Structures are given as structure tokens and as C-alpha cells.
Amino acid sequence: MVREEDALVIAARDVAVPVAPAGPADGCTEDLPRLMALPGLIGTRVLFGRRQEIFGADEEARSIYRVISGAVRDVTVLTDGRRQVSAFHLAGDVFGLTAGPRHSHSAEAVVETVAMVYPRRPIEDAARRDARLACTLWLAALRQLEQGQDHVLLLGRRSAVERVAAFLSEIEQRSVGSGWFVLPMTRRDIADYLGLTIETVSRAVTRLEAEGALLRAGAKRIRLRHAPLRHLMGD
Amino acid sequence: MVREEDALVIAARDVAVPVAPAGPADGCTEDLPRLMALPGLIGTRVLFGRRQEIFGADEEARSIYRVISGAVRDVTVLTDGRRQVSAFHLAGDVFGLTAGPRHSHSAEAVVETVAMVYPRRPIEDAARRDARLACTLWLAALRQLEQGQDHVLLLGRRSAVERVAAFLSEIEQRSVGSGWFVLPMTRRDIADYLGLTIETVSRAVTRLEAEGALLRAGAKRIRLRHAPLRHLMGD
DNA sequence: CGGTGTCTTGAACACAGTCAATCGGAGTGG
DNA sequence: CCACTCCGATTGACTGTGTTCAAGACACCG
Incomplete structure (x- = not known):
């Protein structure tokens, strides 16, 4: 079973996996609002009307958003009209994060909504220099990831x-x-x-x-x- | 409709939202494997047997993993036995990322699987100092987030x-x-x-x-x- | 006070679930 | 090499949850 290419592999049942003595492990700042207020990151307060599209699917992802008041939905529509809302964003939530250059879904204001809009490039530039900001954005993404997993459990079972x-x-x-x-x-x-x-x-x-x-x-x-x-x- | 506290808000339909002239926008290094090989980030190759648990739900999240060969499933089991697999991880995929101190689900080897195991603390410490690493971890999380959204669409509609x-x-x-x-x-x-x-x-x-x-x-x-x-x- | 959009309720139907039997293939031992 | 076993996959018959289609109630706003 142990071939040559596996010679250096440790079987998990044979040894304790080396671990760091983990503490609360939340080294990153959770205070995204304050970080986003850092010098150079100039956001704009924008009012979106009921049902107004904030960004569309396949649109270039040029901004990152934070809800001040109101509610936002992430929407995907299939060609035959079937519609899926993948998330709701309420006051305080960050949305519009994406790995690629374009959004994979659209975002719409559910009701009249005020959001902070931050241009993406400066944020990413700053994140490439400031590890705290990058780390904080990482946590924001991870939190959305965990919400998505809860959602999957909900829909599946x-x-x-x-x-x-x-x-x-x-x-x-x-x-x-x-x-x-x-x-x-x-x-x-x-x-x-x-x-x-x-x-x-x-x-x-x-x-x-x-x-x-x-x-x-x-x-x-x-x-x-x-x-x-x-x-x-x-x- | 425009109350005093909204006085400084810009209505989205009235003005062009200020945007950066976005380019390909992938400033962060995508090459996670190489980054994880940075000095100080010492991973261990570990072999997991078929059906072996890699980490359990509610367990302290002490490590981050990358699949070398084989396949891994993320599993949540409800108290009444209903079971949901939230993701599969194949060769090259990173898994075990979490925002909190504990895993919300368990991970198990689907077949005999070799994975790199990196202690979490040093990675996060390094990410707090090295913005490129933080940025890369951010992208890894965002990519999983987008897979999760596809999964939600699949299950919902x-x-x-x-x-x-x-x-x-x-x-x-x-x-x-x-x-x-x-x-x-x-x-x-x-x-x-x-x-x-x-x-x-x-x-x-x-x-x-x-x-x-x-x-x-x-x-x-x-x-x-x-x-x-x-x-x-x-x- | 009407009108429109949203929500609720009802009845018939369909898709996926449940229960149960059978099939198939990999591994084991005679 | 074949028979046996076991686990997983397939197939069939029936049931049930959620959908569909249709009608009516409610509430918000002019």
C-alpha cells in the first residue's frame, strides 16, 4: 500500500499530527467598518430605491458595499425564469466581494436602502500592503462562506x-x-x-x-x- | 422620503457612482501552493485512510489542509441522522478554513487521501504580517464562497x-x-x-x-x- | 372607495421519497 | 478457479410532500 512516492507520508493514525497550541485564534481585527474608514479608502453613501439593481450578473466588480440601512438580496436567474436568492444582506453586512473580475450574480435593494460604496481597486491595493485589512477581508469572506454552508444544509435536508x-x-x-x-x-x-x-x-x-x-x-x-x-x- | 439623516446620501439614479477604472483586478498571487511553501510555514504530508475523519464538527480548528491526492468531503449530520455533504475537495483544493475557533462541520477522507497539513496559528501570524499571503487566503475563501453559491442554486432550483x-x-x-x-x-x-x-x-x-x-x-x-x-x- | 399587488387558501397533480426486492462486483476463502 | 459473502447500486411499486393552477382575501395607496 505504501508506494515509493508515499514514502515520506505520515499515516494519520500512527502519529499525532503536529499542531500549534491554538488559542482563540482571532488575530485579525473584526472591526471592518473602522478599517474601511482608513485613510485612502474613501467610500460614498448611496441611496438605492426599492427593487433597484445595485450591480448585475457578469458586470465588472468595481466596488465593495456595506449596508447602512435597508436590505439587499443576491439574485441568480436561470434562462427559463427560475430564480434563486443566495443571500440577504442587512444593516452592517458587507457584500459584493468576489474572487474574479466579474460578479456571478446580481444584487438588488429589497427596500429603500442606504449603502457605503467603496471602489474595489484601492481596497485591494491597500489589502496587498496592509495585512490587517487583507486579514479582515478574509474573515468577512469566511463568514459569508459559513452562512452559505448553513444555507446549503437548509436547502438540502x-x-x-x-x-x-x-x-x-x-x-x-x-x-x-x-x-x-x-x-x-x-x-x-x-x-x-x-x-x-x-x-x-x-x-x-x-x-x-x-x-x-x-x-x-x-x-x-x-x-x-x-x-x-x-x-x-x-x- | 429623504429624512435629515440621509441628507448626505447620494441617490444612485442621480449620479454615476465613482468607480476605479478596473482592470483584471487579480493583484493577489493565486499560487497558494508556493506561498504555503514560504519559510516558516512547515507543512506535513499526512495519509488518511478511507472514511477516516480528518477533523470533527465543533473541534478546534488547529490546521489548514491541502489535498495532494484522493478526495475529501465536508459533512454535517443533524441529530435525527439526516446528512448533508456541503463540499468535496479534490487534488489541489484547500480546505479546513474557518473564521471562528472551531469547525462547524467535519471533514472525512472519501478514499485513501494524502494531504498537506499546515498548523493554523503560524499561517495566520504570517498572514497578519505578509499581505500577499493574507490576500491569497482571501481569494481561496472567496472561491469556496462562489462554489457554495453555485451549490445553493443547484439545491434550490x-x-x-x-x-x-x-x-x-x-x-x-x-x-x-x-x-x-x-x-x-x-x-x-x-x-x-x-x-x-x-x-x-x-x-x-x-x-x-x-x-x-x-x-x-x-x-x-x-x-x-x-x-x-x-x-x-x-x- | 375602487384598484392593484401581495398574500392566503383550496383541489388536483407530479416529482422525489420510502420501502422492499434484486442485481452486481470486489474481496475472501475453500 | 469457483462459490460465497458483503456492500453498494439498481429497479419496482406505492406514498407523501411540495408544486401547480385557480380562486378569493387582505392591505396598501391613490
């Missing part, structure tokens, strides 16, 4: 009711206050985020209400009851 | 046959040669990656074969016929 329950929990946590909160997006956005139809989302919300897992005031004003909600979330 | 067709295309592209290639993973892994059951994966492959979109030699040895395959992929 959860029922409709579980998806809607998890979605509402997520939005509640990312909204400011506790108690009542407002869904900025329509049922269509939610459905396209959860890989469902608007009818199924509607039925799931109705069912959650019937089971006592939430209270409603209109379609978008919601208050969760966490104890019964957890019961319906599976894990 | 594609039929079973489309998912399997897209999956086979993806593996073919990431494998070395052209023509025939080998699936290192079982039907269970594929099903858990695509959010399907093994029976549905099996039926989809059978159907793709019947429609002339692929040839089979055993369950894992495959050759794709791209023209008919595209037809069945929707977009």
Missing part, C-alpha cells in the same frame, strides 16, 4: 416548515430589537431564498402560527415564540 | 436529473484528464451532496445514460457526452 422556521429565526437574530420584527422582503423573495414556492411559504407560516410558534400582525410583522419553534426545527 | 448532470460535469472538470473519469464517492455521498436519496441519484444516472448523455463502465467509471448533457441541464 430540511422540510418546508423547517426552512421557514429557520429563516424567520435567522432574520429575527439579524434584526436589531427583540420581540416583534419586520420582514423587509416579500413572500417571493423568501420562497426564492428557501427553494420553495410562495404558496408553500404561506402555508408554512400559517401552520407555524396555528402551532403557536409565532404571532402575526399583517404578513410581514412577526413575533416568534422560541420554545414551540425549536420543536418544529428538527435540530 | 434544479430538478433531480439537472442536479446529477451538473454534479457529474463539475467532477469531470475538476478531475485531471478528459474522457473517462472516476467518481471517488459513493451514491450516498452524491445523494447527500445533492439533497436527494440514493435511489433518485441512481434513477437519474440511468436516465442520463438512456438519453445518451453519458457512458458507464461500472457504477463509478463515467464518460460524459456534453452535447446531449447540456440539453438536460436547463441552463
Whole structure:
């Protein structure tokens, strides 16, 4: 089994893998807002109207964005009209990061939204010189990566009711206050985020209400009851 | 609509957003292997047996990995046994990156696998000093982020046959040669990656074969016929 | 107070899941 | 070399969750 080319390989079961005595390991600054205010990184506050496109798919990625207020959706549309929302960005979130020269999806304001817009080139130039900034951008990307993995788990292995329950929990946590909160997006956005139809989302919300897992005031004003909600979330 | 606190905000439709004249924009070095060979970053070649766990969920993230040969799966298991594979890593891929101190999922060798293992702390220390390394790690994370978004689109808005067709295309592209290639993973892994059951994966492959979109030699040895395959992929 | 867009509800259907039996291929031992 | 075993893959019949198509309720705004 051990061929010559593997001669220097250590079998994982035979030896303890050499490791650093890891501590909290968050050496990078988490304070992206302040870093982005560094000299030379001049951002612009921009107001986007409801449903306004912020950038389009295949468009050159010239800017990086941070939400001040409002909500933004990342959208991919297939040629036959099927639509997928891959992420929502709320106040404080950074979006528009991409490895390549072009965006792979579009971003649209869900409601009237104010965002800081930073030109990409100067940011990347600065990141190439300032390791702290680069490290911070790395963390921002990793955090989005982990959100994406949660999303994959949601879409791959959860029922409709579980998806809607998890979605509402997520939005509640990312909204400011506790108690009542407002869904900025329509049922269509939610459905396209959860890989469902608007009818199924509607039925799931109705069912959650019937089971006592939430209270409603209109379609978008919601208050969760966490104890019964957890019961319906599976894990 | 424009309140006082928005006074300094520029409406996106009124002015051209100031942008840098963006070029190819890939200032960061893409050559992660060579960067990881920098002085001070001492990796270890480690051999993992088939199905061996490389790291577990909730385990401290002490290392970063790069696949030399073989294949690795990222796995999340819910308490009720439902299983989701969030990614496969093939030769050349970096994995084990995480923002927090702990892994959110486990990683397992799909087949006998050799990987380079780099201790995390020294890498992050170096990244905090060397902006090029930080920038490169940033790109690695962004690339995984984009793969995650493709995965979300797959799970959210594609039929079973489309998912399997897209999956086979993806593996073919990431494998070395052209023509025939080998699936290192079982039907269970594929099903858990695509959010399907093994029976549905099996039926989809059978159907793709019947429609002339692929040839089979055993369950894992495959050759794709791209023209008919595209037809069945929707977009 | 009407009009329009969004949301909810209902009934029929379809796609993928479940349960169960069979097939196939790699490895093992006689 | 063949028979046996085991695990994974395939196929079939039936079920169920979520979709589709269609109608109606609600709320927001002129």
C-alpha cells in the first residue's frame, strides 16, 4: 500500500499530527467598518430605491458595499425564469466581494436602502500592503462562506416548515430589537431564498402560527415564540 | 422620503457612482501552493485512510489542509441522522478554513487521501504580517464562497436529473484528464451532496445514460457526452 | 372607495421519497 | 478457479410532500 512516492507520508493514525497550541485564534481585527474608514479608502453613501439593481450578473466588480440601512438580496436567474436568492444582506453586512473580475450574480435593494460604496481597486491595493485589512477581508469572506454552508444544509435536508422556521429565526437574530420584527422582503423573495414556492411559504407560516410558534400582525410583522419553534426545527 | 439623516446620501439614479477604472483586478498571487511553501510555514504530508475523519464538527480548528491526492468531503449530520455533504475537495483544493475557533462541520477522507497539513496559528501570524499571503487566503475563501453559491442554486432550483448532470460535469472538470473519469464517492455521498436519496441519484444516472448523455463502465467509471448533457441541464 | 399587488387558501397533480426486492462486483476463502 | 459473502447500486411499486393552477382575501395607496 505504501508506494515509493508515499514514502515520506505520515499515516494519520500512527502519529499525532503536529499542531500549534491554538488559542482563540482571532488575530485579525473584526472591526471592518473602522478599517474601511482608513485613510485612502474613501467610500460614498448611496441611496438605492426599492427593487433597484445595485450591480448585475457578469458586470465588472468595481466596488465593495456595506449596508447602512435597508436590505439587499443576491439574485441568480436561470434562462427559463427560475430564480434563486443566495443571500440577504442587512444593516452592517458587507457584500459584493468576489474572487474574479466579474460578479456571478446580481444584487438588488429589497427596500429603500442606504449603502457605503467603496471602489474595489484601492481596497485591494491597500489589502496587498496592509495585512490587517487583507486579514479582515478574509474573515468577512469566511463568514459569508459559513452562512452559505448553513444555507446549503437548509436547502438540502430540511422540510418546508423547517426552512421557514429557520429563516424567520435567522432574520429575527439579524434584526436589531427583540420581540416583534419586520420582514423587509416579500413572500417571493423568501420562497426564492428557501427553494420553495410562495404558496408553500404561506402555508408554512400559517401552520407555524396555528402551532403557536409565532404571532402575526399583517404578513410581514412577526413575533416568534422560541420554545414551540425549536420543536418544529428538527435540530 | 429623504429624512435629515440621509441628507448626505447620494441617490444612485442621480449620479454615476465613482468607480476605479478596473482592470483584471487579480493583484493577489493565486499560487497558494508556493506561498504555503514560504519559510516558516512547515507543512506535513499526512495519509488518511478511507472514511477516516480528518477533523470533527465543533473541534478546534488547529490546521489548514491541502489535498495532494484522493478526495475529501465536508459533512454535517443533524441529530435525527439526516446528512448533508456541503463540499468535496479534490487534488489541489484547500480546505479546513474557518473564521471562528472551531469547525462547524467535519471533514472525512472519501478514499485513501494524502494531504498537506499546515498548523493554523503560524499561517495566520504570517498572514497578519505578509499581505500577499493574507490576500491569497482571501481569494481561496472567496472561491469556496462562489462554489457554495453555485451549490445553493443547484439545491434550490434544479430538478433531480439537472442536479446529477451538473454534479457529474463539475467532477469531470475538476478531475485531471478528459474522457473517462472516476467518481471517488459513493451514491450516498452524491445523494447527500445533492439533497436527494440514493435511489433518485441512481434513477437519474440511468436516465442520463438512456438519453445518451453519458457512458458507464461500472457504477463509478463515467464518460460524459456534453452535447446531449447540456440539453438536460436547463441552463 | 375602487384598484392593484401581495398574500392566503383550496383541489388536483407530479416529482422525489420510502420501502422492499434484486442485481452486481470486489474481496475472501475453500 | 469457483462459490460465497458483503456492500453498494439498481429497479419496482406505492406514498407523501411540495408544486401547480385557480380562486378569493387582505392591505396598501391613490
